[in-house]
C-alpha cells in the first residue's frame with residue numbers, strides 16, 4: 001500500500017474509495033490533515049466512515065483544544081475531529097484506547113450509529129470479537145455495550161461478562177461457564193486470592209441466574225467455585241496453615257450455599273411465571289432445588305423436546 005503524491009482528481013477519488021473500503025485512512029500523521037479530501041459524510045450529523053484508532057489518537061494529541069458543553073452546560077475539553085466530523089472529548093478517545101488496549105492502535109473501527117450524545121463503534125473487521133463501544137460526545141467516557149446488534153444496554157463486565165442483563169439469559173451453558181471462568185480469574189487476581197473477599201459478588205449471582213434458565217446452574221456454580229477458590233481436593237496439600245485451610249473451606253462452603261440459594265429462588269420465580277409445562281401442558285409442582293433442566297418444564301424429557309434457542 002503506497003500513498004501517491006499525485007494530487008489529481010482520480011487519485012483523490014481512489015483514496016476516498018480506499019477509505020470507504022476501510023482499508024486506508026488519511027495522511028494525518030504525515031502532518032497533512034485530510035481537510036480537502038475528508039469524506040462528505042464526515043460532516044456533523046452524518047455517520048462517518050471507518051477509521052483507525054491510531055489516527056483518532058493522533059488527532060486527539062495534536063489538534064487544538066476546543067471546549068465542549070453538555071446539556072447541563074457543564075464543560076469538558078476535546079478537539080474537532082476531521083475523521084469523525086465533530087468535536088470529540090479527549091477523555092472519550094483515551095478511554096476508547098484503553099478499552100481496545102489489547103487490540104492495538106492499528107485496529108480499524110466502523111461507526112454503527114451516531115446521536116447527539118454519543119457514537120457506537122465496532123471493529124470493522126469480523127476477525128475481532130464483536131465488541132460494541134459507546135463513545136460519549138459530551139463527557140469523557142467510552143463504555144462497552146452488549147454485543148447483540150442494536151442493543152443499547154451496557155455490558156455487565158467488559159472483558160468477562162460482555163452481555164447486558166437481558167441477553168445474558170440467552171447465552172448457552174458453555175458460554176456462561178467461559179464467562180464464569182474469565183470473571184472468576186480476574187476477580188481472584190484483583191483480590192489477591194483472599195478467600196474472605198472472593199464470595200458474595202453480584203456478578204457471580206447474575207451468571208448463576210442466567211444458567212438456571214437453561215437448567216445448568218450447578219455446573220456454572222462449580223466452575224465459579226473452582227476458579228475463585230482453591231480446589232477443595234488440593235487444600236490439604238497446598239495450604240499448610242490449619243487456620244488458613246479452614247478459612248478456605250468455610251469460604252467455599254458459604255459461597256456454594258449462597259449461589260445454590262440464588263439458583264433455587266430463580267428457578268421458583270421462573271416456575272411461577274409459567275402456567276403449565278410448555279411441552280405437555282401439565283401443571284407444575286413445587287421445586288425444592290434448582291433442577292438440572294429449564295425449570296419452565298415439568299421434566300428433562302419435556303425440556304429436551306423443546307429446547308430453548310441458545311446463542312453462543
Ligand SMILES: [Zn+2]
Nearest residue numbers: 146151164167
Ligand atoms: Zn443486550
Ligand SMILES: [Zn+2]
Nearest residue numbers: 277280298302
Ligand atoms: Zn411436561
